[in-house]
Amino acid sequence: MVSSTLCSLIQPLLCWFILFVVFLAAGDDGGVAAALDTQAAYLAKMKEQFPGPAMSRWDFTSSPAPDYCTFQGVACDRTGNVTGIDVTSWRLAGKLPPGICAALPSLRELRLAYNDVRGGFPATLLNCTALEVLNVSYSGVSGAVPDLSSMRSLRVLDMSNNQFTGAFPTSIANVTTLEVVNFNENPGFDIWRPPETFMALRRLRVLILSTTSMRGDIPPWLGNMTSLTDLELSGNFLVGRIPLSLARLSKLQYLELYYNELEGVVPDELGNLTELTDIDLSENKLTGGIPESLCSLRNLRVLQMYTNRLTGGIPAVLGNSTQLRILSVYRNLLTGEIPGDIGRYSPELNVIEVSENQLTGPLPPYACTGGKLQYILVLSNLLTGPIPPAYAACTPLLRFRVSNNHLEGDVPPGIFALPHASIVDLSYNHFTGPVPATVAAAANLTSLFASNNKISGELPPEIAAVSGLVKIDLSNNLIAGPIPDVLGRLSRLNQLSLQGNRLTGPIPATLAGIWSLNVLNLSDNALSGEIPESLCDLLPNSLDFSNNNLSGPVPAPLIKEGLLESVAGNPGLCVAFRLNLTSPALPLCPRPRLRRGLAGDVWVVGVCALVCVAAALAVARRCVVRARMDAEGQDGAPTSPASSSSYDVTSFHKLTFDQHEIVEALIDKNIVGHGGSGTVYKIELSSGELVAVKKLWARRRPANKLKEHDDSGGGGWLGDRELRTEVETLGSIRHKNIVKLYCCYSGADSNLLVYEYMPNGNLWEALHGGGHGCFLLLDWPTRHRVAMGVAQGLAYLHHDLMFPIVHRDIKSSNILLDADFEPKVADFGIAKVLQQVAGGDHRDASTTTIAGTYGYLAPEYAYSSKATTKCDVYSFGVVLMELATGRKPIEPEFGETRDIVHWVSGKVAAGGEADALDKRLATWGPNRYKEEMVQALRVAVRCTCSIPGLRPTMADVVQMLAEAGPRATTPKDKQDNHHQQQQQQPTNKLPPSP
Structure with a gap:
């Protein structure tokens, strides 16, 4: 009896031991305790291969044996077999151990998203015929995708946001059990077209193939895949018309075709998609009108068709919507009025973006009724009438932009005091009334634009309480009175434009204390008194004091910089010495009267003597240097x-x-x-x-052709x-x-x-060592100031010149640091001045000579030599990541074929931004600037989006960095004025907004 019982125990133990030895032979190095069963052994091996703090949740030290079914992220059935592993966002890095299918035969779900899966697609998974869910999104997986036909039980396949290359895996057509397929954001695939064999996927509900290098037209046979609820083909090279057959997808809820080259009209038949909630056809070449049938859909939440060639009006029926959240149709040719009832019945309305059209009529009075509106963006239309008084109570607003219209009347005081708004833009209208003292309540305001109106009254000193202000443009109005001295407290101010008003009194010397001030324009006013010499400390920035009533001597630095035109039109100004004849005519300042003539003669003789001595010393020095060079025989120095x-x-x-x-x-x-x-x-x-x-x-x-062909002038x-x-x-x-x-x-x-000359070397040296750099000085406020300075310099090159300039080699070694660690963008050796094409758009200005530095290059260089301003934005995003993380663009830790962009993007997407921050900054306290640094990382991720059109402009970047700076009090989730709406889509097409 004892013998038979013992045998019954020994036999399964012997079987287990044999299996365990086989498993060890398949890849184990002996680090797993012999007492574990096969499933525990595999989990232990996985812990070993994916090291990281999060794996401490799997404790194999308990006795007599660990209960792995209680481990976080591990699911088991009633018999103890592992059915699921979910380590999403555990920030692990490593390779999946081999033998997973044999060791875990009951495994149905494997979720590895937001980690660092190395070694390419795990080939061991191809044997998992029972696996139903596989998610490796945001995991940096690179290389080719193998034939997936063997994974015949898959229902959900999410391979989005990785670095796959080679041929697209059309073999998924053989996995007929698939319900969800997501390959979003894998731009490295070869150009391909979806095969008709995809129609075999009759259970497919979600098909996301955005940014996968798809080309050709939209296959009409997609209309036969009637189980689809989500169809996303954005960011590809699709051409032709939107096929009418898509109207047969009666279950479709999401249709996203933005960022392609689609043409023709938006089919009225799409109004048959009665379940549709979100449609995005933006950034194409579509013509015709917005179908009324679409706007009548009862479930419609998001209508985005911006940047097309649409004509006609916005259907009035949209005002009856009860679900509308986002209306974004900017940059079209739309006419007529904004539906008057829009927002009246939509309690969740969040965005109205109809800028750059030809819309007429008033602003919609009920837009803020639901209390959720954050964006009113109607600039560059033909709108008329006043600002509805109800807008002043629309406190959630983050952006209020109504510039370039024909609006009129007094601006409601509450508009200047919106507590969360970062931009209030009223420019180029017919507004009247003052800037009220209530502006002090605008705690998050960074940009106040109200130029070219009829605003009157005095500039209130209370505006200095808005400490985050970066830009003030109140030019060409009727503002009178003095410039408040307290404006000098606005330490982050970058632009102060007050020209073309009726300002009186002196120029406040306190403005010289605003070290970030790049533009100071006080021209065309009635200012009096002398120009404070201290303001010249702001040079070489743009200073303009012309056409006032200023008097006294022109400060010498303005003369030295050749900026006399900036003081022209001030009859009372004079110069201390005679200038060349090409300079604007200014009288000599009266010489101080001396009491005795002899003293005057002595003064003249003394000055002459000093000049002669200086000249003699210069000649002597030159002779000595020349003699020394001749004696030393230095190579490369001129000898005659x-x-x-x-x-x-x-x-x-x-x-x-x-x-x-x-x-x-x-x-x-x-x-x-x-x-x-x-x-x-x-x-x-x-x-x-x-x-x-x-x-x-x-x-x-050739010498004989120099004169003949020299056309240089x-x-x-x-x-x-x-x-x-x-x-x-x-x-x-x-x-x-x-x-x-x-x-x-x-x-x-x-x-x-x-x-x-820049005495503190370059930013690369300061961050990563070597040269003149000194890490200890680069705390976060300093780094943020560097980022802001570079962004402002690039914004100037991109937006403020007659022809934009693309630098094309932005990198930390091309950012020099002066004695105060103020950044200066340098090395334009490969920059090109972009010539404006007649009738062209500066936004698309580009060059075609490939240049740049690996690690900083935008991904579109992989398939195009076209350099645009968005390439500079991408490179700046890499620099911003360097500043926040202290990492180099390329480091072994990031893994094969990975760089800082993929590493940071994965951290941000997984909510692990804090793990990416430069640990060395803990010297100033681990959490002191944590939130500001996280915000900066989010801006950097926006800048490095793989789709160029989804990157912000450098002007937008300046704005976002201002909001994310030290001591910023803006909410965490600010959104960009144009592309923020993508954040509310179902597939995380964009990273979280700063």
């Missing part, structure tokens, strides 16, 4: 006056040096760097000032008109966050660009 005088000079600022002083210092000991475009020298001038000189080797032509440019035009354009730039180009010397064999 002929060589140093063979340069033509093009100056962009008043110079305190001449070409001899520059050329003679081009010796080896002054070299500080080499680049693809030339050699960089650090030169100390006789004045003690430091400059950086980049020596560019010119492109030679200057002998030193070797006929390189493109280089000359580019340098002259860059020399005209005046922005505090762009390195100042003093001048260019063009010669027979090289061109010399003379820049201001």
